[in-house]
Amino acid sequence: MKSPTHLLLPLVHSITLLVGASQGVRAQTPEAASGAPPLAAAPSVAALSPHVVLAASFNNGVDAEHAAGDGRLYHASTAARLDKQPGLPATGLVQRLPDGGRTGGMLAFTKKMKPVVFFEGGPNMAHRPSDWQGTISFWLKLDPDKDLEPGYCDPLQLVGQAWDSGHMFAEFSKDHTPRRFRFAIRPVKQLWNPDNVKWEDSPEKPRLMSESVTPPFRSDRWTHVVMTFTGVNVKGKEAEGALYLDGKEVGRFRREQILDWDAARSALTIGVSYVGGFDELLVLNRALTPGEVAALHQSPDSVAELAGK
Numbered sequence: 001m002k003s004p005t006h007l008l009l010p011l012v013h014s015i016t017l018l019v020g021a022s023q024g025v026r027a028q029t030p031e032a033a034s035g036a037p038p039l040a041a042a043p044s045v046a047a048l049s050p051h052v053v054l055a056a057s058f059n060n061g062v063d064a065e066h067a068a069g070d071g072r073l074y075h076a077s078t079a080a081r082l083d084k085q086p087g088l089p090a091t092g093l094v095q096r097l098p099d100g101g102r103t104g105g106m107l108a109f110t111k112k113m114k115p116v117v118f119f120e121g122g123p124n125m126a127h128r129p130s131d132w133q134g135t136i137s138f139w140l141k142l143d144p145d146k147d148l149e150p151g152y153c154d155p156l157q158l159v160g161q162a163w164d165s166g167h168m169f170a171e172f173s174k175d176h177t178p179r180r181f182r183f184a185i186r187p188v189k190q191l192w193n194p195d196n197v198k199w200e201d202s203p204e205k206p207r208l209m210s211e212s213v214t215p216p217f218r219s220d221r222w223t224h225v226v227m228t229f230t231g232v233n234v235k236g237k238e239a240e241g242a243l244y245l246d247g248k249e250v251g252r253f254r255r256e257q258i259l260d261w262d263a264a265r266s267a268l269t270i271g272v273s274y275v276g277g278f279d280e281l282l283v284l285n286r287a288l289t290p291g292e293v294a295a296l297h298q299s300p301d302s303v304a305e306l307a308g309k
Ligand SMILES: [Ca+2]
Pocket: 057, 058, 059, 101, 102, 103, 104, 105, 106, 279, 280
């Protein structure tokens, strides 16, 4: 039996196509042109569709609707990911709920836990050993200061075969009230932290991350997170990262970024030490512009619009 949400996905895509077609007609008819909405000038979210490499709505299951590689969601007992199994951990500490998401179903993380939940990396994050760029988009629902347990929390990470090989992450800080929210890219450890300085004390931080000191997360609504990056893995040249919350740019950071990865062992981990709702994950193979991020934020269902093909 098909769920209503399942039926809706192609419908939404069809509407998108019809809107696009009607805009084409409108441009040729004077009476319609006078009533053309200002939206006509905004970047088209549907046009980004060819750039999607991973899309997961969690509406009909935990696996991705669209994936350039293996679209199954996995879990493993530790961050080393040596014993991966499909699906969510049997402990039930993270569950897929059939509704309550930003659209349809969602993942609900109820307690800080040791097992990690992840999609495989490589093609699912359009990994490139040189001049890598991309965009990660997802939605969170929580009150960080009430819901999170002590310690750092990374709702999303891009990791290689080992943490010290370089990584990217979205992070709630651990010692601030309110908790700060960050997007960081850190290259191989010897390049940024050979003396093993604590992260909060690192003089490199401004070049490695952007942060919001008063992020807008709330338990009664969904907040949109977008992280973009360009120029990663280019020797002698600065890469750039950017963080957006609810469609607005928080900040940018620049530094040479060399991540020494075995791409076959890379992963996109979800909900590390996280407690709250997670929904609508999209990964694209290029960095979106601020205008495209704003358009994506306005999309009522970004996964259906971009991956409902
Ligand atoms: Ca959903």
